[in-house]
Amino acid sequence: MSMLAILGAGGHGKVVADCAELQGWETVHFYDDAWPDRVTTEHWPIQGDGRHLIRNLRHYGGVFVAIGDNRRRCSWLQALAAQGAPIVSLIHPAAMVSRYAELGTGTLAVAGCIVNAFARCGEGGIINTGATVGHDCLLGQGVHVAPGANLAGQVVVGAHTWIGIGAKVIQCVTIGKEVFIGAGATVIGSVRDGETVVGTPARPLRDTSDANGGELPPTLAASAT
Ligand SMILES: CC(C)(COP(=O)(O)OP(=O)(O)OC[C@H]1O[C@@H](n2cnc3c(N)ncnc32)[C@H](O)[C@@H]1OP(=O)(O)O)[C@@H](O)C(=O)NCCC(=O)NCCS
Incomplete structure (x- = not known):
């Protein structure tokens, strides 16, 4: 090439x-x-x-x-x-992307990640180091699944949402767009557009769509360039 x-x-x-x-x-x-x-x-x-x-x-x-x-x-x-x-799109040789999964244009799949059968990821996604995306998940454009985060099967994630490092999301949950899932959170129910949720089980910290004008929280802005 x-x-x-x-x-x-x-x-x-x-x-x-x-x-x-x-x-x-x-x-x-x-x-x-x-x-x-x-x-x-x-x-x-x-x-x-x-x-x-x-x-x-x-x-x-x-x-x-x-x-x-x-x-x-x-x-x-x-x-x-x-x-x-x-x-x-770029797929690290040590990433495992099912032949039945779809990655949108401009997506990165980093070493150690797994994208299971019939998962669909929109354009510009990041499936980071060691993250897993379960079967039949549906990720909108620009979703970042940070290192070591796990999405169980049939999870729906809206556009531009950030699934924080080491977070877990149980099966069939719907997460809105422009959401921040905090590091290590365990998501067991739906998350509304623009919310930031943290903890186990995950609870709202704030709604970035109103309080923050949709800007990145300070701790993420530093790593976002
Ligand atoms: C959730 C998050 C976005 C919030 O960032 P922030 O808006 O800058 O939040 P702050 O650091 O001001 O913390 C606000 C409060 O939430 C708590 N908090 C923040 N992140 C938390 C987390 N992941 N789990 C539990 N509590 C958390 C803080 O302890 C603080 O509590 P306090 O008010 O009682 O002191 C951020 O902490 C986070 O988890 N980012 C994920 C980073 C990541 O995935 N990096 C991967 C890079 S590839």
């Missing part, structure tokens, strides 16, 4: 680049809107910001958006697709 462009040169971007190389991409270039200040990728050159990427699209056989913020990631995916970018 030829050259892959990755938008987003933070820690998540490094995981994406590593995964891409294992999938056979020979050359990886980064772009980041913090360019030229961002200097975090010792192994891969940063070529410019998002506008430069749009100008350079013709050079790339694949484009991937590695922005941690779920909504920003989806916005960029849509903007790049509208410019004709060849958006790809």
Whole structure:
């Protein structure tokens, strides 16, 4: 394979680049809107910001958006697709994705994750290290299942929702869009759009759709670039 462009040169971007190389991409270039200040990728050159990427699209056989913020990631995916970018999905060789599962365009499946039969994940999803997505789950666009989180079968998750690290969700539960499930939470019932829930069993902490204008909570914002 030829050259892959990755938008987003933070820690998540490094995981994406590593995964891409294992999938056979020979050359990886980064772009980041913090360019030229961002200097975090010792192994891969940063070529410019998002506008430069749009100008350079013709050079790339694949484009991937590695922005941690779920909504920003989806916005960029849509903007790049509208410019004709060849958006790809990346599946780490040590990820187990059922042949009967569907991953939307621009999705990342990291090492050790399992996506079971007939699960469907919308575009721009992240199934992070060691996370599991049970059979017949339905994930909207831009959902992030953080490392070690487990969704049982037939769970429905709305767009841009963040399932926190190590969280558990029992079968057949519906989680709304723009939700934050706290680290280690155990979700045993439905969660409304925009809510943040924590604990075992998970209880509402706040409703981000009103109180926070939909912005990331501070502890997530730090890891979302
Ligand atoms: C739920 C979460 C989004 C809330 O973040 P926040 O809005 O910055 O919340 P704060 O840190 O201000 O905490 C607010 C309160 O909730 C509690 N709390 C926060 N996260 C909690 C969690 N996961 N479980 C239980 N309680 C939690 C805090 O102890 C605090 O309680 P207090 O008011 O009694 O002191 C965040 O704590 C979290 O769990 N993020 C998941 C991170 C993750 O998955 N990272 C993976 C990166 S790949």
